[in-house]
Amino acid sequence: MSHNTFGHLFRVTTWGESHGPAIGCVVDGCPPRIALTEADIQPWLDRRRPGQSKYTTQRQEPDEVRILSGTLDGLTTGTPIALEIQNVDQRSRDYGAIAQQFRPGHADLAYEMKYGIRDHRGGGRSSARETASRVAAGAVARRVLGDAVQVRGAMVQMGAHAVDRARWDWDAVGRNPLFCPDPATAEAWEAELAEIRRAGSSVGAVIEIVAEGVPPGLGAPIYAKLDADIAAALMGINAVKGVEIGDGFAAAAMRGEQNADEMRMVDGAVQFCSNHAGGVLGGISTGQAIVARFAVKPTSSILVPRQSVDRAGADVDIMTRGRHDPCVGIRAVPVGEAMVACVLADHLLRQRAQVPDAPGRTRLPRT
């Protein structure tokens, strides 16, 4: 994991700024002879696309992906897959003030201190727009994982309000603009979000990603732990401030007898009696569902004036104008899914390399 490249064998390199001519990524290491056309990628980008409801930024981007290399007649060739998305809605406007000021909670000052230069247009490289490339790469990762692996996400908390897990319905996720797995909660959230939007404020969220069908044995014991790589992948999404696996922080408050997942033989196979571990033990997948959550902070672009400074060293008050994203956590759902899919694809290849004859769960027990 270095610079703008992610992954060890299934490697994604992203490039592009919010207001340049295009953004994109190179997906390297993809196995050959996998069916892949733009039609396999576009639906995932469409889910992430802004401007689809009043709860996300009104930037209008078709986000149309184009495969520039790495496929032949609809099949991957094993060579690098270049994906490109044109930037269409680069409103030409006066960035004068933003160029000179550091917005609180944004990366403006950090970029300036690091690089001594900053592409201020729409946030430049730190824009959430970069995540479109990740979603595109995630679509390729899903093809590598195959249909037996399902990576899904949902928003499980908005502001202070969590979903009622007793009413969890995966089908509901696609039927409301907030990726909420519980229709009743979704309605309540929509009402709250409308109020927050009117107030020019914003709110944080928690997203949960669940990966089912993941074979046991992915990950590596020490620095390539599956959960460590998932943690990096999710923490690397814009505005994310926390990541947890399985019971996560709640595990800290537990006793040992509550937390460890017991096992029993059922129909000749090992079955876990619970999944506090979130599908990972010792950094290695167990075959249970991988469950990860991440916390997204409330977007800092709000219509309330905030104290800040400018490049000339003067105190200023800043108020975001124009497009406003009351809950960036919403669009983080497809991004989180994509990152987890990329991590899993990478580790699937790694495991295949080191242990092509891994016993897996199905062949346990052995004598």
Place this chain on the structure above:
Amino acid sequence: MSHNTFGHLFRVTTWGESHGPAIGCVVDGCPPRIALTEADIQPWLDRRRPGQSKYTTQRQEPDEVRILSGTLDGLTTGTPIALEIQNVDQRSRDYGAIAQQFRPGHADLAYEMKYGIRDHRGGGRSSARETASRVAAGAVARRVLGDAVQVRGAMVQMGAHAVDRARWDWDAVGRNPLFCPDPATAEAWEAELAEIRRAGSSVGAVIEIVAEGVPPGLGAPIYAKLDADIAAALMGINAVKGVEIGDGFAAAAMRGEQNADEMRMVDGAVQFCSNHAGGVLGGISTGQAIVARFAVKPTSSILVPRQSVDRAGADVDIMTRGRHDPCVGIRAVPVGEAMVACVLADHLLRQRAQVPDAPGRTRLPRT
């Protein structure tokens, strides 16, 4: 981050199992002409060493580190530094049952499913013993960071009980066996832990690591975000299930106006009015204190019988015997510090490479 190597420029490769002849690590990429002898490393190992109080495992290991390469007359030479620690307390005993059974909450089954073989002696590679190598590497990282950077940790929650932050006293951390920054809470925890220990149970914990004096500009915007690398580093410690930066998961419940840290010019320099961000914006350090927390699950080795299975495919009940660690979170404090120090050292070198003339905070504002 791959396999057993951590870091891009300041690279740590660890090796060794709990019950082999030794454990150790190779620290590569260390700058030359830094004063380094065993005396710079040993004190940090001593802090992590088990058997120092009744609250940690009674395994007795001197954990004496030896520098085998990479220094000359007490100075680093720029070549790989090999650090080695002999395993002394490898009690020879009958591992028969453990070899054949999968302890709930342990990596036993995961290793078996991944590799088809498992070093069952004391947990093998998944033993917490491996973390001694990290602490040793962290001591070298501290020397790279220099005295201006201070990386400290404390246990801030044990079970359900958090410290009272109003009484936070860094000096207190070293004066109680639980690394607790609040003496009153420390006493309460000790009482609770004594009870838990008697009950043969265990409890989880939350550790907080604070790095002060970190120059602004460390990290990189996308996949080498400073917080993403910290997340991976901490999630990669045994038994860790969650990581957060700054306000972390609490940020999800906040409104935008609460969360973003405002700025003001003070004496010609940019000052943040708060530190909800935990010292990282857009994946880049801001010069504020880096604040990270991680959750450690209760150790699974408890004296209460637990349901499991064995390699022959039979249901069994397992009860850990012998050494018992009622709260593995305690010893995780020096390990967490070490991992954060390694991440910072790595990013310090990376930033020096890419932006040797980074403006940093002190030179802002400029005209």
Place this chain on the structure above:
Amino acid sequence: MSHNTFGHLFRVTTWGESHGPAIGCVVDGCPPRIALTEADIQPWLDRRRPGQSKYTTQRQEPDEVRILSGTLDGLTTGTPIALEIQNVDQRSRDYGAIAQQFRPGHADLAYEMKYGIRDHRGGGRSSARETASRVAAGAVARRVLGDAVQVRGAMVQMGAHAVDRARWDWDAVGRNPLFCPDPATAEAWEAELAEIRRAGSSVGAVIEIVAEGVPPGLGAPIYAKLDADIAAALMGINAVKGVEIGDGFAAAAMRGEQNADEMRMVDGAVQFCSNHAGGVLGGISTGQAIVARFAVKPTSSILVPRQSVDRAGADVDIMTRGRHDPCVGIRAVPVGEAMVACVLADHLLRQRAQVPDAPGRTRLPRT
């Protein structure tokens, strides 16, 4: 060095096939605030461009490069620089036979055995066209190295005929289509090449790359040796079969007293009395000119029928039709320069990271 990414800190990822819509690369890790526009890159691409003389393939490509990200107002921002070159001359024609046959000396069969699929159109990924991306990246590397470092190349042998080094004239290189540093030899080569071309044959070549102004201290002693990375960089160019540094293979025939470069103090600085080492000792640059050579095999696409097999398992005779490149070594000159520039830029950043206060030659001797 993995997959399609080259370099550790200054990293180049290339993508694209001969007959896809475009080719390109992502240059990651470039320092910020370096002046860079298309005008800094285009001249180097123009030097490599085919179709400029009768001695290279007649494919006509404008090879116009476009910067899609990573710069602002003509300065690098420190974020990934995406470079893209449209493929224009993708002649639509019947590839039927080539798709089914394996051309001797080409990668056709190797790709098929590796991937089970092959983009046969114009050689796909194995086409020399990919090297345009390298030349573009090399132009960025030159900007990182700065004007004090000069990386130049020349063809020093064509077929069996080497240049007369006594007549070496760097200015001559740009004045003949064969990058020959000796006008008299250039004329002889042109005559020979015209004959080879008429015969439908091809010929090999040796290219020499010289980098002057390289600061001492670049490289690392063991696996990141400067010469090892140069060797990989040059051997990774299409059709290259050998690489040597300094005296290279000739050193094998020497005695110790002939080969080692003696030193003397001249005007207070260390001066080498010769440069048999080619500017590298122990894998580290010494401040002398880096001298590397590589051998390019004769292109396999010739108009003489050759024995081969097809995908159906039948013996066939193959004769290349259409464009014909009698000496691919010619265009390898700018490619070799670019690769050496990339290696040097990478190691410059690496050295700056590990040893920012390297004494270098100028400050030796010290007391």
Place this chain on the structure above:
Amino acid sequence: MSHNTFGHLFRVTTWGESHGPAIGCVVDGCPPRIALTEADIQPWLDRRRPGQSKYTTQRQEPDEVRILSGTLDGLTTGTPIALEIQNVDQRSRDYGAIAQQFRPGHADLAYEMKYGIRDHRGGGRSSARETASRVAAGAVARRVLGDAVQVRGAMVQMGAHAVDRARWDWDAVGRNPLFCPDPATAEAWEAELAEIRRAGSSVGAVIEIVAEGVPPGLGAPIYAKLDADIAAALMGINAVKGVEIGDGFAAAAMRGEQNADEMRMVDGAVQFCSNHAGGVLGGISTGQAIVARFAVKPTSSILVPRQSVDRAGADVDIMTRGRHDPCVGIRAVPVGEAMVACVLADHLLRQRAQVPDAPGRTRLPRT
């Protein structure tokens, strides 16, 4: 390939100086359940060990390897394998002069310019002693490759005299101290070497490594080309100045019709009619024998006075005293074999990851 770590999946990290307490390496990424004990490694180290004939340095080292981790009951576990070799013959003597002077042809000055510090004792990290770690790692790589792959080397040129390939006999290699495949040449070389040794001089050599049984499809088209990685691996050996694959530099002088290897179907399988390519096309193995050669310069430690400078900036004359290695190329044979074995093991795992169902040669042709 970075710093002191070699390989992408099968990764070797070496450490240690000539005169420290020990040297060693960590082999990471090795598949589990491979039989491995010290007895599998020691014979290869014994072949490399100095002091076995009068033609190599008289340093006496048992070079006894010890496995410190990564195996259980004689089987690899998939975790890092730490190998360690004690330094025994660290003659305590006065290094005063060497510490202050820069030996011509050695890395002394380069280290000093790079690091500003240098372990002068026996060459420190730049000592040929480091190659013992590589040979140990190579022994593990051989176990990964399995018995079907055979990696052998021989000295094919000493000074100006090449072997007579018509008399090549692999069995002869082990029967003379110069790894010469032709007994008659071996005798001539021995006579010459005795004379060179008496004269206090030294001589260079060319080594050839041949790997048979390598499956087709190893390597990757661009920067992970099998031949590029082999070139880096061999150029990274001490004193190596050139590397070539197949016909190598001789290919430059050839015509296209001479160089490309024609193919024919024989018994239903593709057969090459020659092997000018050295088993690699487009960076990918073809199933033919991999043939690589590297040139070793004459050792610079000779008994003839040489002009140099010292750290105080004075001109000095240097004459190596003590142990003298008239042809370091001799001991480079097992080292070259080891490096090629490591590259092949790495690429075997990589290919298995990306293309587990690679057709390979045996399944061609297909319909």
